[in-house]
Amino acid sequence: MFGKTALTSSELITPDARRRVGIFMFSYLVIAIGGALGSVARFWLSGAVAQSFGETFPAGTLLVNISGSLVIGFFAGLTGPDGRFLVNPTIRQFFMMGICGGYTTFSSFSLQTLTLARDGEFLFAVLNIAASVIFCLLAVWLGDYLAMHLNQR
Numbered sequence: 001m002f003g004k005t006a007l008t009s010s011e012l013i014t015p016d017a018r019r020r021v022g023i024f025m026f027s028y029l030v031i032a033i034g035g036a037l038g039s040v041a042r043f044w045l046s047g048a049v050a051q052s053f054g055e056t057f058p059a060g061t062l063l064v065n066i067s068g069s070l071v072i073g074f075f076a077g078l079t080g081p082d083g084r085f086l087v088n089p090t091i092r093q094f095f096m097m098g099i100c101g102g103y104t105t106f107s108s109f110s111l112q113t114l115t116l117a118r119d120g121e122f123l124f125a126v127l128n129i130a131a132s133v134i135f136c137l138l139a140v141w142l143g144d145y146l147a148m149h150l151n152q153r
Helices: 014-052 059-079 089-104 107-120 122-151
Strands: none
Touching: 014 059, 014 089, 059 089, 059 107, 059 122, 089 122
């Protein structure tokens, strides 16, 4: 008698908008899966290093950050605009934001450095800061350099 007064969501969203939302949500899923894989790898490697060398100095976190910097530099160099390989943007997001983002541990680095300083281990705190910055920058540079060298072949 009064007619239809409300529209359903499927009537409000166009097929093109629905497709764009699906692609957007897929990107989140891909990054989340990559992040989970990277986090598990970080947990395993930092635990293995701590088991082998002890936990006085956060060597596991340092190794994770250096290796993660090397890998992301190498991958970015190989798959960038001037890279050897054309990689789908979703694959780049999966690897760089997901895996590398879940793998590297700057937040862990920050907390561990603060804990060292609070515990009076100022030398280890400064050493961790210096080693992380210097070696991670060198590692990302090396990864990029290796990729650029490979791109020229």
